[in-house]
Amino acid sequence: MKYLIMVYGNPRSRAVWDSFTDEQRAAGMAEHLALGEAMTAAGELVLSERLADPSTGTRIPAQPAALAALGLPTDGPFAESKEHLAGFYLVDCPSEERAREWAAKIPESVLGLVEVRPVWTGD
Structure with missing residues (x-):
C-alpha cells in the first residue's frame, strides 16, 4: 500500500x-x-521531493460562479493555515505502521510537522 x-x-x-x-x-x-x-535500500521509496518556498507558488483562484453553483463559500483563494507543505516521501509499504516508522525518522517529526496518509486507491 x-x-x-x-x-x-x-x-x-x-x-x-x-x-x-x-x-x-x-x-x-x-x-x-x-x-x-x-527507504530505497528497503525497496519502499517511490518518490521524495523537497518543495520550493511557498512564496514561489501560485494558487489558482476559485471561480466564484462555480463555487456559487456548488453552494460553497467564496472567501479565498488562500489556505487557512500558516503551515505549508515543505516536502514529501511517497512510500510503498506493507502497512501503515511501517510508514509511521519511516515518518518517525524524519527530522521534522520531533516538531510535530510530519503527517502520514494512505494514498487513495479508489476502493
Missing part, C-alpha cells in the same frame, strides 16, 4: 532553519539523504 509522508513547515520552523549555521543545515540535509537511501 502506498502512503504519503508529508513534511510541513511554518514561519517559526523556517526561522529556526534560517538561524542554523551552514554546518547545521548540511547535517539536517544529510539526515534526509540518509533516510531516502535507507
Whole structure:
C-alpha cells in the first residue's frame, strides 16, 4: 500500500532553519539523504521531493460562479493555515505502521510537522 509522508513547515520552523549555521543545515540535509537511501535500500521509496518556498507558488483562484453553483463559500483563494507543505516521501509499504516508522525518522517529526496518509486507491 502506498502512503504519503508529508513534511510541513511554518514561519517559526523556517526561522529556526534560517538561524542554523551552514554546518547545521548540511547535517539536517544529510539526515534526509540518509533516510531516502535507507527507504530505497528497503525497496519502499517511490518518490521524495523537497518543495520550493511557498512564496514561489501560485494558487489558482476559485471561480466564484462555480463555487456559487456548488453552494460553497467564496472567501479565498488562500489556505487557512500558516503551515505549508515543505516536502514529501511517497512510500510503498506493507502497512501503515511501517510508514509511521519511516515518518518517525524524519527530522521534522520531533516538531510535530510530519503527517502520514494512505494514498487513495479508489476502493
